[in-house]
Amino acid sequence: MPIKSLRLLAGIALVASTAAYAQNYPTKTVTVIVPFAAGGPTDTVARLVAQSMSKTLNQQVIVENVGGAGGTIGAARVAKADPDGYTLFLHHIGQSTAPALYRKLSYNAIDSFEPIGLITDVPMTFVARKDFPAKDFKELVSYVKANKSKVTYANAGVGSASHLCGMLFMSAIDADLTTVPYKGTGPAMNDLLGGQVDFMCDQTTNTTSQIKSGKIKAYAVTTKSRVASLPEIPTTAEAGLGSFEVAVWHGLYAPKGTPKPIVDSLSKALQVALKDSNVKQRFAELGTEPVAENRATPDAHRAFLKSEIDKWSPIIKKAGVYAD
Missing domain, CATH: 3.40.190.10 (Periplasmic binding protein-like II)
Structure with missing residues (x-):
C-alpha cells in the first residue's frame, strides 16, 4: 500500500480514536488545580463550580490547591500535565498579569492552555x-x-x-x-x-x-454598575474617578492539546454550573454573579485573556514592578 494511503489511514484511525475517547470522557475523577491556598476567594469559586460540574459530568470534580509564586507554580504544573481533560486549572486575573510581572515563566499564558470559559467577575x-x-x-x-x-x-x-x-x-x-x-x-x-x-x-x-x-x-x-449586595456604595465613576474599572475575573483552562470535544464538553458543563441556583445564590452572597453564557466559552475566554494581557502589561511595566 502506498505511503500516502498508510498515512491517511493512520490519520483517520487517530481521529476516530480521539473521538471515541472524548465521547466516553470522563471515566475517572477530574482535578481542578487552584494556584492558591484553600479558603481564599479563588478557592471558594472553584469549589462551588466543581461541585456543580460533577453532576453534569457524572464524575467527581475535585479541587487541589497548589500555591506559590503568585499562582505561577500551579499554572506551570497544569501546562505540563497530560492533555487528557483530567487536570484543569482555575485562575483569576493573575493569568493575564503574570507575563508582565515575571521575567521568566516556564509557560505561555495563552499558548500553553486551552481556555474553557470565564466564570465570574468579582x-x-x-x-x-x-x-x-x-x-x-x-x-x-x-x-x-x-x-x-x-x-x-x-x-x-x-x-x-x-x-x-x-x-x-x-x-x-x-x-x-x-x-x-x-x-x-x-x-x-x-x-x-x-x-x-x-x-x-x-x-x-x-x-x-x-x-x-x-x-x-x-x-x-470598581465596576460600571453598583453591586447588588452593597447598593449604597457608589461606583468609582459616580465618585469622580472617570473610567476606572477593575474586576477580578476567574477562568477555567485545560492543558494545550486537549481534544476539542473534551474542551467543548467541559465548557458545556461549566455553562450548566453557572446556571445552577446554588452557585448563583452563593455568588450573590459573595457580591458577584456568573458571567453571561456567551462568555463561558473557549473562544470568548481566549479573546478576553488576550485583551487583559494587553491592558495590564503597559501599566505594570510603567510601574516598574517585577517578580522573580
Whole structure:
C-alpha cells in the first residue's frame, strides 16, 4: 500500500480514536488545580463550580490547591500535565498579569492552555480603617494625594488583585503611595481592621461582610454598575474617578492539546454550573454573579485573556514592578 494511503489511514484511525475517547470522557475523577491556598476567594469559586460540574459530568470534580509564586507554580504544573481533560486549572486575573510581572515563566499564558470559559467577575471595593478621616471617595482621593508619604496602602503581595488595583489607582490619581505588602488578603485585612494600615482595594468576596458589620469604611466599588449586595456604595465613576474599572475575573483552562470535544464538553458543563441556583445564590452572597453564557466559552475566554494581557502589561511595566 502506498505511503500516502498508510498515512491517511493512520490519520483517520487517530481521529476516530480521539473521538471515541472524548465521547466516553470522563471515566475517572477530574482535578481542578487552584494556584492558591484553600479558603481564599479563588478557592471558594472553584469549589462551588466543581461541585456543580460533577453532576453534569457524572464524575467527581475535585479541587487541589497548589500555591506559590503568585499562582505561577500551579499554572506551570497544569501546562505540563497530560492533555487528557483530567487536570484543569482555575485562575483569576493573575493569568493575564503574570507575563508582565515575571521575567521568566516556564509557560505561555495563552499558548500553553486551552481556555474553557470565564466564570465570574468579582468587583473590587475601596475600603479603609473604621476611623479614617475621609468621608467619601472624593475626600479619600484628596486626602491620600495630600498625605501620600504618610498614608499606607495594604495589598496581598506582588501580582495580587489588591496590588493591581492599587497600581491602577495610583496611576489614575498620579500619586505614588506608601504600600505595605502582605502574604495574603487575610493578614492585610486583619491589619486594616486593627488600624495598622489605612486603606486597601480588595474583592467583595473578602470585604462585604466587614463592610456590612461596620468594621471598615467603604468608599466605592470598581465596576460600571453598583453591586447588588452593597447598593449604597457608589461606583468609582459616580465618585469622580472617570473610567476606572477593575474586576477580578476567574477562568477555567485545560492543558494545550486537549481534544476539542473534551474542551467543548467541559465548557458545556461549566455553562450548566453557572446556571445552577446554588452557585448563583452563593455568588450573590459573595457580591458577584456568573458571567453571561456567551462568555463561558473557549473562544470568548481566549479573546478576553488576550485583551487583559494587553491592558495590564503597559501599566505594570510603567510601574516598574517585577517578580522573580
